[in-house]
Amino acid sequence: MSLVKILEIALRTGRVTRRYPVEEPLLTPEFRGSIEVDPSKCWGCGACTKVCPSNALTLTPSGKGLVLEYFVGRCVFCGMCAEVCPAKAITVTKKFELASKNLRDLRSRVVHEVLRCSVCGAPITAEAEVRAVVKVSPITEEYVALCPRCRKERFTKSVALRIGASSGPS
Amino acid sequence: MTESVSKLIEELKRLGGRVEEVKDREVYLVVGRDNLRSLAKALYSTGAYLKTCAGVDERQVQGVLSIYYIFGLDELGVDVVLRVPVTEDDAKIPTIVLEVPAADWCELEARDMVGVEITGRPVRRLVLPEDWPEGIHPLRKDFDYSARPPRRFRSELPEEVGVPLGPYHPALHEPEYFELYVDGEKVVDVVYRGFHVHRGIEKLAESPRFTYKQIPFLAERICGICGFVHSSCYVMAVERAAGIEVPERAEFIRSIVLEVERLHSHLLWLGVAAHLLGYDVGFMHAWRIREHVMVLAEYLTGSRKTYGINIIGGVRRDLNVDKLDRILKTLAKVREEFVKLVEVMLSVPQIKLRASGTGILSRSEARALSVVGPVARASGLYRDIRKDYPYFAYREVSFKVPLYTEGDNLARVLVRVEEVLESIEIIKQLVDKLPGGPVAVESWDVPPYRRAVAAIEAPRGEDVHFIITGVGKPYRWRVRAPTYQNIPALRAMLRGASLADAPLTIASIDPCFSCTDRLVVYDLRTGSRRVLRIAGGVSACPL
Structure with a gap:
């Protein structure tokens, strides 16, 4: 009896399995796949690396530059990075066929030039970030080109001059 | 008070x-x-x-x-x-x-x-x-x-003879280990050794890179089936400790997604139970119906599983008219197909005969062990966290808590079957009453050294997260998954039972070992029969 009933259900339902990859995969419009970082927009600020729960995004100094690396092998496809990116450089794609025989294919990098202090030459931060900051805030490029230590020094010196104290043994 | x-x-x-x-x-x-x-x-x-x-x-x-x-x-x-x-x-x-x-x-x-x-x-x-x-x-x-x-x-070598079951689960492919001591066909005693996949998640959350904001994504990975329960329970604990008022709409969305998760989990389990009883046709149809729910979950949240929409103070995805419409259409279809399938499944002789009267857990034993979820409700304990400690939007809906007193495997099947139908009704009510407004708070702050207990009715029973807040991250985060509470009851269910009924009985609590275990143990060792084979790697529940 139950056999007849289940047969009826089966026949009426027909085949439900999609013949992937011959047929299109079943993806809803909301699906979150791997991310893409647009190098022309990225500032190299590292906000995405701070919010990434799985360490898939990392910002590390390398040689003379600063490298933002996305390792899809660790990605959990949450898309939090795209939400916090101040430059709107990250897009969440619908890509999910990410397997590769080459580990290198799983890593993508954005290399940033690093701005160096105009006085002492110490690395400050990614040039792109400095350019973006100058655009939106009322600070001079000359001030931005100083590292935090040199800024502090210049500030204490100017305060010292204003109150007439000696600037110390020079 | x-x-x-x-x-x-x-x-x-x-x-x-x-x-x-x-x-x-x-x-x-x-x-x-x-x-x-x-x-x-x-x-x-x-x-x-x-x-x-x-x-x-x-x-x-x-x-x-x-x-x-x-x-x-x-x-x-x-x-x-x-x-x-x-x-x-x-x-x-x-x-x-x-x-x-x-x-x-x-x-x-x-x-x-x-x-x-x-x-x-x-x-x-x-x-x-x-x-x-x-x-x-x-x-x-x-x-x-x-x-x-x-x-x-x-190394310790005991004298008795044991029948090893595991460390791979006979039903779900997760590492665990049961030693059943038998007298002929009858099970005399059971020794359970678990925690092979303890991943140290509570400790990992103490690592420098985890802050309040990132732990929901970690919590979600405690379980591959009811992950949303864990992330919800974590955010609820933090919100309660810090006194964050979550927008009503966010609470409704969380409740809807929690019920969607229950639907897929119960359908999955029903399929597994049918498979264990040798009724693979039932397994395939249960999972076919479940697929509608999985696709719906992806459409609502962006992912079939590990939805990733919970953040402290709300959710990351809103529902629009299209989504609400899709929810109702999917539910109507799932309900229709599910009712038909259950009718057929329960009339199959091998299911009915093998499930009734086996793996009995008496009410008193269930009470003594504080068992949770469908296991408790099949043994006559009226416990449902959604009713007893209403959270999110559950105060706004009316639903029935299925209760059976037989305490056998069939009762546990029937509780879950009825819960599927109740879940569908709950979601319909929530969709109907969904309030407007924002889905997350603008900003929040968590003062240190506040405490809170949060509990959520997961598909497997009550999930508990206890939190002591710290500076920038929890000071202590304790997770108690439902299976943790239910495994000790297996001893009572299996003692005196027939060996052949053991796999179904073990599966009848819908065990989720990865939830229960939270620390990595590797190394493969062989040796005497008592030395445990400790399986490598981290396993998740089957998705």
């Missing part, structure tokens, strides 16, 4: 408890270890359930090691938390297993992880692997989250 709660507090004070903090849903008491047993007895005999206990290294803030015993008063919807502090030099706490049998595991876990000796009972390692060195307790704050102590191997 109602009158009956104040009366209970008075009684607990008389027995030696000192009230530390009284909140809407929780009462915190400090108890000296000499008074612990009488307080635990008083609570348990008045109908409180033990939710769990949690060892906490509070040396940095209070100079003591503590065990928090979390009791739930289902009828009042209030949790009573007993904190028993002891000094490091004299870290001994008497056992409460005689008064509260459900405390068996969590006492041993606190002993392993925090190093508080439990006196007055036989002790053994529960969570830590056999080769973990003595005297190193991973959840102490001076143990670095990334430390890897040297391993030392111990």
